[in-house]
Amino acid sequence: MKVAGTSGQISRSGFTSSARAVFRMLFSEGQATRPQLCEALGLSRPTMSSSMAELDRFGYVEKIGEIQGAVGRKAAMYRLGEKVGHIISVDAGSTHIRLRVSTLDRRLLHHRTYRLSSSQRYLGDEISVAVAEEIEASRQLTEAAWGPLRAIGIALPSRVVNDDGDARTTRQEQIFSHFTPPADVPVVLENNVNCAAIAEHSHGVAQGRQDFAYVQVGLKIGMGIVLRGQLLQGRNGAAGEISHIAFPFGPNALPANAAELEYYLGTEALMARVHQAWPANAGTPPQDTAHLLTLARDGHEAANAAVERHARDIGAVVATCVSIVDPGLVVLGGGIGTSPLILPHVRDMANRLSYPTEIQSSTLGADATVLGIEKLAAEHACNLILGAE
Amino acid sequence: MKVAGTSGQISRSGFTSSARAVFRMLFSEGQATRPQLCEALGLSRPTMSSSMAELDRFGYVEKIGEIQGAVGRKAAMYRLGEKVGHIISVDAGSTHIRLRVSTLDRRLLHHRTYRLSSSQRYLGDEISVAVAEEIEASRQLTEAAWGPLRAIGIALPSRVVNDDGDARTTRQEQIFSHFTPPADVPVVLENNVNCAAIAEHSHGVAQGRQDFAYVQVGLKIGMGIVLRGQLLQGRNGAAGEISHIAFPFGPNALPANAAELEYYLGTEALMARVHQAWPANAGTPPQDTAHLLTLARDGHEAANAAVERHARDIGAVVATCVSIVDPGLVVLGGGIGTSPLILPHVRDMANRLSYPTEIQSSTLGADATVLGIEKLAAEHACNLILGAE
DNA sequence: TTGATTATGTTACGTAGCCTAACAAACAAA
DNA sequence: TTTGTTTGTTAGGCTACGTAACATAATCAA
Known part of the structure; x- marks a missing residue:
């Protein structure tokens, strides 16, 4: 995976470690009640109260309902709030460009598929052009409730090296030949086979x-x-x-x-x-x-x-x-x-x-790759919000 | 790596995280002054004082001298104390049994080499017998100043599976056919090639x-x-x-x-x-x-x-x-x-x-394997002392 | 309807583990 | 001896947790 766009801002989040844990839990589980979070994270109810208050100040959590147990008071159900923002994930495949816009906890906001005019064996100009157009088109549709764009993830049919490696030996930079990502939005690149593997991990048989x-x-x-x-x-x-x-x-x-x-x-x-x-x-x-x-x-x-x-x-x-x-x-x-x-x-x-x-x-279909890069982009965005540490 | 002997004691250490960090630093570096530890771990001098006091109560640290800088007061130099104990590491090789007794920070206390009567292609009875004898012989020499025996590490010429895997398909249990480790002393098993790799990491070109x-x-x-x-x-x-x-x-x-x-x-x-x-x-x-x-x-x-x-x-x-x-x-x-x-x-x-x-x-000689298993056994012992997490 | 019971969330307060500030001690250099 | 520097300790504060107790809101049995 290679990440471009946010160079050197090792932003400590300022959140307490329990607030970060709550955020991470909602990030991975999608939704949870306060008692569930307490149980899973080993936190006390007062700590949960202050963590929620902390996250709520930034609009990072959202109460989405209440759950009634056998007896006793209802438990409040939470998920990530809209200020957490959204990500754009793109599978720049050899025949299709598949794009998903989703929240960090992977609720689908928008999706589109574009069929390339011809099968591209390698990453080249045509893919770059198509990616640029598809991302631009979905950015036009951005709704206020989606919050800020936190990351763009692109699955590439090429080797991808991270910052330690030598990017000149790969084709990865080709993706930027006709596509310029918005300033301040980190771009996460990963090889498409690796993305499919990630999808097996998060959605498939693995x-x-x-x-x-x-x-x-x-x-x-x-x-x-x-x-x-x-x-x-x-x-x-x-x-x-x-x-x-x-x-x-x-x-x-x-x-x-x-x-x-x-x-x-x-x-x-x-x-x-x-x-x-x-x-x-x-x-x-x-x-x-x-x-x-x-x-x-x-x-x-x-x-x-x-x-x-x-x-x-x-x-x-x-x-x-x-x-x-x-x-x-x-x-x-x-x-x-x-x-x-x-x-x-x-x-x-x-x-x-x-x-x-x-x-x-594998039992996943053609969406596997885009689901994989979505997972990676979401994780990257989550880490940025919560600080590197 | 397979570990036998300490089943289920998930002992939280009771040390503060800074005391654990100091212990780990002395464990890996061998020795260090208080200011060096403060600098490396990002701790304040008062915290260092209390961490040292905490470890000293158990005899886990030892002042071994003072270092004079250009100006100013001398800095105290510390290393792990004798109550930290020692480990026994054995390379059960095909032609030789190599044994080292050392502190957790890998100061050599004793060593011996035994030549097998014939080259053993696989792990079998003769190796088990020789390992038992060599360990027994060095236990006889144990000095009070060595502290307790914390672990025995054995590098084996066989596949080694951990507790998740199926040990019946490997030869690893053969080592215990004529060798019974002392009660309460964990035994760390690892394949000998993996041990040599570890040695390259800690002592060699890697x-x-x-x-x-x-x-x-x-x-x-x-x-x-x-x-x-x-x-x-x-x-x-x-x-x-x-x-x-x-x-x-x-x-x-x-x-x-x-x-x-x-x-x-x-x-x-x-x-x-x-x-x-x-x-x-x-x-x-x-x-x-x-x-x-x-x-x-x-x-x-x-x-x-x-x-x-x-x-x-x-x-x-x-x-x-x-x-x-x-x-x-x-x-x-x-x-x-x-x-x-x-x-x-x-x-x-x-x-x-x-x-x-x-x-x-590789530039390491015949001792590579035993140095590797020594590293693994020492790490295991360190983790036991400091608690699982 | 009403009290008993139970789960959830908040308030009050204690504590562990870190920090900074200030001081005491120990050294070299002037 | 004085001065400046580094090391270590003491005093005190802050933060992020915890527990205890209470307020709130639900079910259930009478």
Whole structure:
């Protein structure tokens, strides 16, 4: 993740630690009653009173109702107030720009989707232009009740390095070629596969897991790794760049070039192999992977063989990842990754070659990436409001 | 890391947070003056007074002298007191048992080395017996001034899982087959390669690094990964078990069995390949890797070719690791790993296939592993004294 | 309806753990 | 010896919590 726009303002918030804890709780849980907050945070009722008063002075909390228990007085229910503001999250994908405007506790305020005129393999000018236009369009709709814009998050189809790393080796700055963020609004950048991993953590099958890996298999192949609840980014923003795994590698084979696996496991080369191996009497070969998967599902022999071999290749990649980080859970995503046809083969291969690991298919749809960057942008905004410490 | 022996005593220490901070500082720095501690921890002199008094009541600090600045009153120098106690650290290696008795701030009190009668490939009875005897022998020498025994750390040549994992799949419990630790003394277990990685962090070339990987190349091959300053252990204690990387893996090759890389990159298979490829006119082939490296260093052509090929294989493995965790630094250790002959080839291969990564040879000797487990045991003891949180 | 019971929120007040200010002690340099 | 500097202690205040007690608001049983 890279953050631009707020350089060096290490703003201590001025809130007491209990007020910060209350804010964080409402941030993560969405809403809670005072007794619930007391219980969860181990605070006394007087401390809760003063914390709430403290946050209320800034409009940072909002009473949204009362809850009646079995007996006794009603408990007041709170959530974050409107002065907390909102964030804009953008998935700058290869075919679509998906945008969400939401509160810090991720209540959706507005959303839009823009279809790019052509599929963009890499981050370039067209994406930058589209992002600029979409953000501008939604800013026009901003309502007073949304409060201030606290952050803009953008998921990019490129490596992203943080301030320690060397941004010149990535494409990340391309996003700003036609897009200039509003002054004073921090921009949070993160790789789109990493964002999808985050979404699995907050919305998907990896909920509650401290450690897991997300493997996206589609046009390209990539991985996002979450360890101790935090995204692993790497010195060059290259953690999870599994297309750079040594390939081919064997007693008589060493890789000649970097990223050979990217080509081999990409859909282009996969379909080329399918066409080459397609029997003359097996009908017309499939034109894309979706078609290939349909044929395989319907029991087509040649299609099945191709899918199985691809699944076993992916299983080998997963085994390699497990051997290195042993995450306990691997989530498969992407057009091919989510196919139920590949899951058993990946499981079999990975668990035979490596250590016991749960392997699941993602159930999140096309919104996964934008939900992931939304989470990251919200967390960044929350940290800014509560001070770095 | 696995910890046995102290089940469930979540002892809050009763010390103020500043006293704990002072303790931690003396723990990590060894010694410091009061003004230094104030400066480093951001505490006032009155607070330092009360913190010191607090710790002194338990004999947890000790004044060891005074330091005279340019002008003004002398500053008192402190270190951890004898009531803090000591730890026993054991490297249960394949050929030697190395033992150190030391204070929590790692002042050496006693050490001994025992040579096993034969090289043990795996953790078994003989190691357990030897560990029991060595620990018993050094306990006999315990002096009153050493204070209580706070922890026993043992580095094992096996996978080690923590309490979440399934210990039945590892060999770790074998260590207790002939060794029964004293009651009430926690035992800290960790894999020996992970320990060597820790030692690189605290004593070696990885000092000051938040993230790095340590690759040990010798009889077997293994890796220890430190991320955000903490050892990565994995759900099955298998993080860094790079012998399970998919191998062979290529367009026409999938691994048939687990851990094929362990055999291929092990010294046994290496020497077999060397012998097979040895030209008839090149003299007698080397009998072990040390000899092979000597011949290569002296310019022997066939030896050089073998070493280079092995180095490139290792470089491919390093590239795979970098592609997944992108640590920024890889330290090479072990009998073959530390050879200056392989370093350039590993560097070339890894950096060509993957992302910019510093690659260094370890400069620590045979004590690395025991120093690593010493660090872990000391940290565990420190946490117990200061309370969990 | 009315009191008993219970949960919630506020007020009053105590305390721990830090701080600053001021002073005492211990040193070097003038 | 005096002066200035640094170290350590004493005195006293402040903040962020806590507990105790009370006020408030609900259910429930008579």
